[in-house]
Amino acid sequence: MLLIRRFEERTAEMYALGKIGGFCHLYIGEEAVAVGAVDALRPDDYVFSAYRDHGHCLARGSDPKRVMAELFGRSTGLCKGKGGSMHLVDAERRFMGGYAIVGGHLPLAAGVAFAVKYRGGDQVVLCFFGEGAVPSGACHETLNLAALWGLPVLFLCENNRYGMGTPVERAVALYADVAQNAAAYGIEAGRVDGMEVLAVRDAVGKALEQVRTRQRPYFLEAVTYRFLGHSMADPAHGHYRTKAEVDEAKKRDPLLLLRTRMLGERLATEADFKRIEQEVAEIVREAVEFADASPAPPLTALEDDVYV
Amino acid sequence: MKATYREALNQALQEEMRRDDRVFLIGEDVAYYQGAFKVSKGFLEEFGSRRVVDTPITELGFTGLAIGAAMAGLRPVVEVMTFNFALLAMDQIVNNAAKIRYMSGGQLSVPIVIRGPGSAAHQLGAQHSQSLEAWFCHVPGLKVVAPATPFDAKGLIKSAIRDENPVIFLEAQLLYPVQGEVGDGDYTIPLGVAEVKRPGTDVTLIAYSKMLLVALEAAGKLAQEGIQAEVIDPRTLRPLDLATLATSAKKTGKVVIVEEGWPFAGLGAQIAESLYRRVFDYLDGPIVRVTGRDVPMPYARNLEDAAIPNADQVVTAVHQVLYRA
Numbered sequence: 001m002l003l004i005r006r007f008e009e010r011t012a013e014m015y016a017l018g019k020i021g022g023f024c025h026l027y028i029g030e031e032a033v034a035v036g037a038v039d040a041l042r043p044d045d046y047v048f049s050a051y052r053d054h055g056h057c058l059a060r061g062s063d064p065k066r067v068m069a070e071l072f073g074r075s076t077g078l079c080k081g082k083g084g085s086m087h088l089v090d091a092e093r094r095f096m097g098g099y100a101i102v103g104g105h106l107p108l109a110a111g112v113a114f115a116v117k118y119r120g121g122d123q124v125v126l127c128f129f130g131e132g133a134v135p136s137g138a139c140h141e142t143l144n145l146a147a148l149w150g151l152p153v154l155f156l157c158e159n160n161r162y163g164m165g166t167p168v169e170r171a172v173a174l175y176a177d178v179a180q181n182a183a184a185y186g187i188e189a190g191r192v193d194g195m196e197v198l199a200v201r202d203a204v205g206k207a208l209e210q211v212r213t214r215q216r217p218y219f220l221e222a223v224t225y226r227f228l229g230h231s232m233a234d235p236a237h238g239h240y241r242t243k244a245e246v247d248e249a250k251k252r253d254p255l256l257l258l259r260t261r262m263l264g265e266r267l268a269t270e271a272d273f274k275r276i277e278q279e280v281a282e283i284v285r286e287a288v289e290f291a292d293a294s295p296a297p298p299l300t301a302l303e304d305d306v307y308v
Numbered sequence: 309m310k311a312t313y314r315e316a317l318n319q320a321l322q323e324e325m326r327r328d329d330r331v332f333l334i335g336e337d338v339a340y341y342q343g344a345f346k347v348s349k350g351f352l353e354e355f356g357s358r359r360v361v362d363t364p365i366t367e368l369g370f371t372g373l374a375i376g377a378a379m380a381g382l383r384p385v386v387e388v389m390t391f392n393f394a395l396l397a398m399d400q401i402v403n404n405a406a407k408i409r410y411m412s413g414g415q416l417s418v419p420i421v422i423r424g425p426g427s428a429a430h431q432l433g434a435q436h437s438q439s440l441e442a443w444f445c446h447v448p449g450l451k452v453v454a455p456a457t458p459f460d461a462k463g464l465i466k467s468a469i470r471d472e473n474p475v476i477f478l479e480a481q482l483l484y485p486v487q488g489e490v491g492d493g494d495y496t497i498p499l500g501v502a503e504v505k506r507p508g509t510d511v512t513l514i515a516y517s518k519m520l521l522v523a524l525e526a527a528g529k530l531a532q533e534g535i536q537a538e539v540i541d542p543r544t545l546r547p548l549d550l551a552t553l554a555t556s557a558k559k560t561g562k563v564v565i566v567e568e569g570w571p572f573a574g575l576g577a578q579i580a581e582s583l584y585r586r587v588f589d590y591l592d593g594p595i596v597r598v599t600g601r602d603v604p605m606p607y608a609r610n611l612e613d614a615a616i617p618n619a620d621q622v623v624t625a626v627h628q629v630l631y632r633a
Contacts, residue, residue: 046380077413078413078415079411079412079413079415080413080414081413082410082411082412082413083411083412083413087411087412089411089412089413089415089416090415091412091415091416096379096416097408097411097412097416099403099404101399101403104372104399104400104403104404105404106372107368107369107370107371107372107373107375107376107400108372108373108375108376108379108404109376110369110372110373110376111372111373111374111375111376111377111378111379111380112376112377112379112380113376114373114376114377114382115376115377115380115381115382116380118332118358118377118382137368138368138369138372138399141366141368141369141370141372142369142372142373144364144366144369145363145364145366145369145370145373148364304414305409305410305412305413305414306409306410306448306449307409307449307451307472307473308409308417308419308471308472308473
């Protein structure tokens with residue numbers, strides 16, 4: 001979690017310096033969801049994400065150097081600089097990608113689950129998406145197919161309360177209990193506090209167990225909050241929410257909650273946190289250094305990988 | 309061996325599914341109904357519901373699902389009941405299938421075939437009669453195939469299934485019952501290779517899918533006037549076999565392109581532009597296009613006939629390029 005937090009903070013700095021371009025969506029505030037959920041997976045399980053994907057990719061164990069290099073658009077990036085912030089892919093870790101058409105990756109996740117079932121495997125597919133994707137046709141078509149065919153997908157809805165600037169109350173009819181959208185298809189659904197990393201890990205672990213053994217999809221809503229703007233183009237709280245609301249949410253910062261709990265239960269000391277902070281700072285420093293020192297992709301790569 | 313276009317596709321798909329367990333057929337009514345046009349006749353009995361998958365009417369959902377299955381190493385063949393319905397899956401085809409290889413820097417690939425009938429049949433109205441090949445041909449990352457004969461349909465669908473890239477495979481409802489010679493057993497025709505369907509010296513006719521039959525009919529009429537038309541079928545529309553088209557254009561110096569789609573930004577415009585770049589100096593005059601009319605397809609039979617190219621229009625176009633008005 002701390003790695004994602006510090007990585008994203010440096011990403012914002014690098015964006016401000018013009019080292020990173022395009023649309024860039026930071027995960028600060030939502031770290032507990034990716035970390036808790038991915039920790040419950042096996043290495044041979046699959047992960048899909050949307051466009052706010054840095055955290056999921058790092059949680060899956062991708063090399064921060066290669067993630068940062070991809071954000072910089074360098075040839076050493078995960079996707080050789082062809083994907084960028086919204087399209088991180090690490091096939092070796094079965095991180096199947098970040099996708100930037102809202103809702104559009106849900107059918108892909110169901111398709112990988114279809115392939116698993118076709119082959120008689122016992123892997124599962126963890127599919128992250130925001131609550132903004134829930135009203136989309138892609139989401140509903142996918143939920144229906146996954147329920148109909150018993151596909152091993154965990155649909156993990158990160159409800160950070162806003163689809164860009166539109167609050168969930170103005171976008172999702174069943175906003176008070178988003179998971180009810182899945183329940184309508186006969187999919188077992190649950191809800192978890194997305195700010196408590198251990199609660200997320202516990203809920204995802206239990207859900208995955210069901211998905212794996214019963215070959216049924218599951219829909220988990222993780223209630224979370226985005227501390228920064230929708231993207232780098234959007235000030236921290238913006239016009240659509242108040243500073244007071246953001247400040248209130250920050251009181252339940254997932255890093256703070258875990259730290260307080262660990263100190264309280266004497267599972268770690270202040271010295272431990274200091275040491276971790278130093279280690280993470282070093283990893284992030286190296287990532288930026290690596291990205292900055294890496295070459296841009298050669299122009300000869302422009303037409304590579306359009307076709308196999 | 310004689311077979312219809314429908315039977316040729318049926319045989320080829322059956323042979324590919326026997327050859328490779330990763331190949332499966334998915335779409336609306338492909339299993340119990342045996343396909344809206346009976347291309348998958350007998351498949352459910354032979355391959356079972358694991359590999360012949362009926363779907364709800366959700367083109368976005370099942371096309372996207374098949375793309376995901378391809379990413380995980382299967383070889384899906386998606387049947388769209390007609391390509392008009394593939395418009396509902398355009399986001400999945402354009403934003404996912406065509407781009408995943410590139411966006412991932414070559415880490416992932418999408419070996420999928422999306423097939424079904426395109427173009428007009430008889431009086432199906434505006435929403436069931438469209439020729440949408442230009443839409444797909446516009447997109448880098450897709451291959452587009454449009455066979456006209458049973459022989460080509462069989463050999464090309466096999467190559468499409470074995471290809472590592474997403475392939476849009478355009479059939480035509482009116483071609484399904486058309487008979488032709490089909491090779492026995494396992495043969496393939498490489499994607500991206502055109503074929504001279506009728507040799508000639510005076511004018512080059514370029515036509516694909518159902519319009520090949522129109523061009524051949526026109527060539528027969530022209531022969532009676534002593535005009536020897538060379539008829540070429542690109543067969544694959546992307547990548548286009550420009551070398552074969554250019555060789556013929558150089559030889560005859562006159563080119564007519566026949567397409568059923570709309571004229572504005574139609575595929576013929578691209579073929580003409582590509583030929584101008586290669587062989588402008590060899591041409592005796594402008595390339596002429598015979599296209600569908602620039603209207604949604606009408607229902608009334610006489611209006612529909614007037615909206616689709618026919619052999620007489622092709623003959624007139626040939627007279628025009630030969631300056632024999």
